[in-house]
Amino acid sequence: MKYYSTRKKSEEVSFKDAVIRGLAPDGGLYFPERIDKLPEGLIGSGASIEELGYEVAKRFVDGEIPDSDLQRIVSETVNFPLPIVEVEQDVYSLELWHGPTCAFKDVGGRFLGRCLSHFVQQSGDKVTILVATSGDTGSAVASGFLGVEGIDVVILYPKGLVSKIQEQQLTTMGQNISTLEVEGSFDDCQAMVKQAFNDPELRAAMKLSSANSINVARFLPQSFYYFGSYEQLEDKTKPVVYSCPSGNFGNLTAGMFAKEMGLPIARFIGATNANDVVPEYLKTGIYKARPSIPTISNAMDIGDPSNFVRILELHGGDWEKVKTSMVGYAFSDEETKEGMRDVISRTGYLMEPHGVIGYMAVKEYQKHHDVQGVVLETAHPAKFGDVVEPVIGQKVEVPERLQEYMKREKVATLIQPDFNQLKQYLLARAK
Numbered sequence: 465m466k467y468y469s470t471r472k473k474s475e476e477v478s479f480k481d482a483v484i485r486g487l488a489p490d491g492g493l494y495f496p497e498r499i500d501k502l503p504e505g506l507i508g509s510g511a512s513i514e515e516l517g518y519e520v521a522k523r524f525v526d527g528e529i530p531d532s533d534l535q536r537i538v539s540e541t542v543n544f545p546l547p548i549v550e551v552e553q554d555v556y557s558l559e560l561w562h563g564p565t566c567a568f569k570d571v572g573g574r575f576l577g578r579c580l581s582h583f584v585q586q587s588g589d590k591v592t593i594l595v596a597t598s599g600d601t602g603s604a605v606a607s608g609f610l611g612v613e614g615i616d617v618v619i620l621y622p623k624g625l626v627s628k629i630q631e632q633q634l635t636t637m638g639q640n641i642s643t644l645e646v647e648g649s650f651d652d653c654q655a656m657v658k659q660a661f662n663d664p665e666l667r668a669a670m671k672l673s674s675a676n677s678i679n680v681a682r683f684l685p686q687s688f689y690y691f692g693s694y695e696q697l698e699d700k701t702k703p704v705v706y707s708c709p710s711g712n713f714g715n716l717t718a719g720m721f722a723k724e725m726g727l728p729i730a731r732f733i734g735a736t737n738a739n740d741v742v743p744e745y746l747k748t749g750i751y752k753a754r755p756s757i758p759t760i761s762n763a764m765d766i767g768d769p770s771n772f773v774r775i776l777e778l779h780g781g782d783w784e785k786v787k788t789s790m791v792g793y794a795f796s797d798e799e800t801k802e803g804m805r806d807v808i809s810r811t812g813y814l815m816e817p818h819g820v821i822g823y824m825a826v827k828e829y830q831k832h833h834d835v836q837g838v839v840l841e842t843a844h845p846a847k848f849g850d851v852v853e854p855v856i857g858q859k860v861e862v863p864e865r866l867q868e869y870m871k872r873e874k875v876a877t878l879i880q881p882d883f884n885q886l887k888q889y890l891l892a893r894a895k
């Protein structure tokens with residue numbers, strides 16, 4: 465299987481090279497030359513997520529990791545529950561937060577970490593993973609790579625724009641994980657990372673790779689839980705839509721890949737906060753990136769979603785086709801708070817600020833469509849306790865694995881949103 469760049473100005477590469485490079489040299493995102501269907505009869509057969517995930521992964525890895533290793537990698541990737549919970553009639557929450565850092569990004573982080581580790585061990589290279597995070601990516605990637613030999617991780621996060629628990633997770637892992645606290649926005653962090661990949665001097669000094677959802681091994685495994693959750697739906701006759709609280713749209717893109725592979729999803733709902741570049745595009749046909757706006761669902765504060773180009777690529781760049789395949793809704797912080805109060809008071813189910821945006825989008829969609837909706841609940845509410853608790857007027861219990869991080873000491877290097885500072889920092893490490 466070859467991977468080409470969405471900008472089509474770089475060479476096609478193998479899965480291994482796509483994973484190691486992250487971003488294509490021309491600044492495009494890698495995209496598989498074709499998307500193969502799963503075997504006839506497997507979907508809806510009650511197969512386990514390990515089995516389904518392995519069948520998915522096999523099609524994209526295409527022999528570049530031996531089958532037995534790939535099977536182990538997939539099993540380790542999804543070695544925690546990924547259940548759907550009925551919130552009310554025809555609305556399900558797919559709880560993606562039962563992993564080590566309590567967010568869905570654990571799935572991608574674990575798969576990517578294990579794939580890269582496999583390739584690095586093979587070649588003896590040393591790889592530096594550069595990752596910009598709006599909160600959850602950094603910790604999931606760090607946790608997926610912690611202690612992995614041959615891999616160094618450097619995390620960039622926007623100072624003051626992540627929650628306390630997220631910051632503790634980002635800055636206390638130690639070992640092969642280092643953290644830069646940037647006096648700027650997430651977009652600044654992301655731009656600096658992109659610039660680093662395109663910098664010839666850095667590329668010559670070290671092997672840089674990315675762990676953002678631009679990396680194929682980060683976003684592809686996220687399709688596993690679309691398959692896994694579909695098996696859990698009791699009613700497979702009523703159309704089902706998936707609603708993704710979206711920032712970089714990696715999760716939603718993974719769902720679209722699952723559909724291409726044969727999963728019968730009627731439609732996707734892209735749900736955003738005030739950073740509504742994609743809902744606006746769906747309305748107007750014009751994609752207009754903007755600086756991000758800070759909100760209470762900060763993991764989605766993204767003004768230029770990186771996976772949007774993959775969505776376009778899947779639909780031949782055709783706005784009409786994109787609109788058939790997905791709808792978009794955006795919600796303000798006020799609506800988000802009201803949504804959290806509403807769900808818990810009517811149903812007793814607690815959703816955090818990202819998931820509840822997906823939930824509200826399903827409810828909007830169901831006003832005009834008789835469908836079942838699965839909402840991706842992307843994080844545990846305790847990760848956003850400082851937002852959630854005042855809104856619902858009660859304490860949120862913090863899972864033990866999160867409490868651990870709160871006890872440790874923060875270690876981070878403060879830098880300006882200036883590419884040169886990042887470059888000097890990295891060059892000093894390469895020596």
Ligand SMILES: *Cc1c(COP(=O)(O)O)cnc(C)c1O
Pocket residue numbers: 567568569599600601677709710711712713714715716763764818819842843
């Ligand atoms: C990263 C993240 C999102 C956004 O996911 P994308 O794949 O970037 O669209 C949503 N919710 C939470 C809690 C996240 O951490």
